[in-house]
Amino acid sequence: MNQPACILLVDDNRMDVELALDAFREAHLSNRIEVAGGGRQALDYLFGAGAYADRSAHPLPDLILLDLKMPGIDGFEVLRQAKTAQLIRRIPVIILTSSHEEGDRAMSYDIGANSYLVKPVSFEGFLAVIRKIEDYWLTLNIAPPLSLGNTGEESHHE
């Protein structure tokens, strides 16, 4: 953990992004937070396409916070592509959405989401969520290796 973890926040709602970033700041987290304002940008970032071609400038994230409801390429599509790509599939994806819907939950886990959280309405709630994510996913949880030298590929299962 020489380098602070990188978090990719995918959300088309600018205010939600701002609240999230505010919450991260409030929590005093030093993590690098990359924001993708839609499905398209999220995929570009993950696959190093377009503006995100430079991997050194835009390194693969250690955690993805993914909104579902987005215009164009929605969260499910991003999740689907992420979970079917080498290396990228290893990155834990936490669904952060307003939806309580059972269907959304089922679909998310089916495609490979690692966690499912509902956005709290209050700022305090939001802040608590961010702190717990930090505690669990970035501190407690052992991150997967994100280099191709490792041959854990073959042992993965659908």
Next chain:
Amino acid sequence: MTMLANWESPSFWKALARGAGLAGAAIGLIALSGWLLDSAILKSLHPDWVAMKANTALGFFLAGAALWLKGREAEQIASPWLRVVPVLSATVGLLGLLTLLEFILGRDLGIDQWLFQEAPDAIKTLAPGRMAPASALCFLSLGLALMVGGKTARSSRATALLAAITAFTALASGLAYLYDVENRYGLGYGAQMAFHTVLAFLVLAAGVVCLQPQRGVVALLRTQDAGGKIARHLLPTAILLPVLIGWLKLSGDRNGLFEADFGVVLVVLTYILALNLLIAWSARILSQADAERVRAHAAIQEREARLRLLLRTIPDLVWLKDTQGAYLACNSTFERFFGAKEADIIGKTDYDFVDDGLADYFRSSDLAAIAANRPEVNEEWLTFADDGHSALVESTKSPMFDSTGKVLGVLGIARDITARHQAEEEIRAAQAESTRLLKEADQSRLALLSVLEDQRAMQDALRLSESALLEAQRVAKIGNWKWDVATGKHTWSAEIFRIYGRNPALGAADLDEMPHYFTPESWAHLNAAVEKGLRQGIAYECDAEVVRPDGSRRWITVRSEARYDASRTVTALVGTVQDITARKLAEEEVQKLNAELEQRVRARTAELEAANKELESFSYSVSHDLRAPLRAISGFAQILARRHHDSLNEEGRHYLDNVVTASERMGVLIDELLHYSRTGRGGVRLLAVPLAPLVGHLAATFSERLGAAGGRLEIVEPLATPLGDATLIGQILTNLVDNALIYRRPDVALLVTISAQREDGKVAIKVTDNGIGIAAAYHEKIFQVFQRLHSEDEYPGTGIGLAIVYKAVRTMEGEVGVESTPGAGSTFSVRLAAASEERSKS
């Protein structure tokens, strides 16, 4: 032959007798009339001759009348005058007798001239008016002859004798006239018979003989045999020849032609010649007669032989018996009966051949035939002696008579009728049988008649029900039909003709015509059904569309059943045809309507589904998308309050608090709405839900708020177990308790009671409070979304809680209701299906 027949006929002779009577009477009348007229010619024929005396003439008249009457009597001619015949005869005899007495006594009895006076010098008369003595003798014998008659053989002979005396006496007088001898020898004692008196006596004497043609000389003359012939030939000669020869001799003598001796020679020679001629003539006649007789005999023998042959050949038994029962003759068949030859039978009686019983029987039947005087027929069983066989014979016994009517015996003829009898027996049996059969037939006919009668009655009833049936068929548009498999004959009732639009005069359509009455599809369909019915003998029912000859179409239902014979072979199909066009049309209409309706329902359902989906996605989107700005408002307001609290004045902080409060409330609303829209979506599985854990969790959840409100929750145990969804039931209870908390009365300590009991196979979960209550008018409204009865300021709430309860209950196929008294409290009851196994709260 006629002459012969007349000769032979007694009537001829009787006629002669009557003729002689008439002639005698006529002579008498002529003489009397001569006396009356005093005519010499009439009295004596010649003035020199002796006149017939009046008495003599009267005697002749009387004798002639008597003879005539007797001749009529002999011919059975009835006459009242017959009674005077004996008087006439006696008068004639008496006349002769009295006149003779006058001669013998020499006295005049006064009878000679009581009629007429005669001159005293009358020639050759002894006394005036007195007849000659020969005449008196003739009258006496003639009267006697007439009196005696000839009824018997003896009287006949006496008559013949008396007639002969008369004739000879008269002839003697006649010959005296002929030979003119009286004058010389005074024959007649001085008195002479008149010439016509002689003739009259001869005629009357002959007439008297002729009265009895069956007897004496007349009978002899009448016969056809040789004797008769000889008599007829010789009699005239025997009388005339001597008279002639005597006259010739006397004439020769008197005229001196020859000497007396030579006269004798001549007489002898003449006699020899005449007699020889007579003999030769008679011999020839006799020879001829004999030859005739021999021929006749031969013919008779031949005839007899034929008769014998006939008798022999006749299969019948033929026999003749005399009156004493002795056999006279029999044929060969009869010989077989007695087992003896005819020669041995003749002269013997039945008693010599059969047992006495049978002989008695034969004898009695013979006597019966004789007594009856006609043939007697009887049947009897005879046993033939020759071979022992028995036969039934029909015997006819006829009495035989001779020509005089005397019974000679009995002719018997017996015919074997065994075969005929048997045939008759058979015929009788056959007749009896046919009578019996006829009787039976008659009875059968009667039975048949009564059956026919019944049948007629039944037919009447049948006709009645038939017409009712036809009427019913017409009204119901049902016809019945029959198809005979063997003949292929189709029978239709009247209604079928109407249904098919076929002229009844054409009769039922045959199989070839049938397809034209249907659409091709219907015919194929129907044909398949008929085939199946025929092959498998199963009843079928099938609808078909009929195309009438006029092109109009009808729908029919054909129903059919098979008829079987004893071997379970289908013999006929019977069934009905029903016109179901109206129904079919109605059905089609219904189907069309149904299809339309279904289409509309589908469309509506699709619309509803779409709307539902839209609504869902709408409510989802709304609640989701509403939440983002709300979060922004809430989040940033909070950040503002935290970080910039000091830079705001009191008024700014108050407004910021309002923003936070409103946005929090907005968040709750959105959550509730989402909750509502999620409730029951995707369906639920109904399982037994033990209520105790839920209620326990509920108590824990609400304990803080209840405590704060000074209220309490009471559970009425035991709790029945409903069928439902645990989450939904938990939601319902949570919302109801929450409701009770919200709408409590501030002045009363809140008491919420939860119970669950079985009611009518259901579980009723009841949540009762002692809150403000709900007016009855709102009991329905409160279960609708966002229906609030009070302001947010009075009673906080989203207005969704009871809507969620309602929706959850409906999702579990239950019912929800409320009973409430405003100002006293409410009881919400949720009725769910009961679980089969109930577990009380542990």
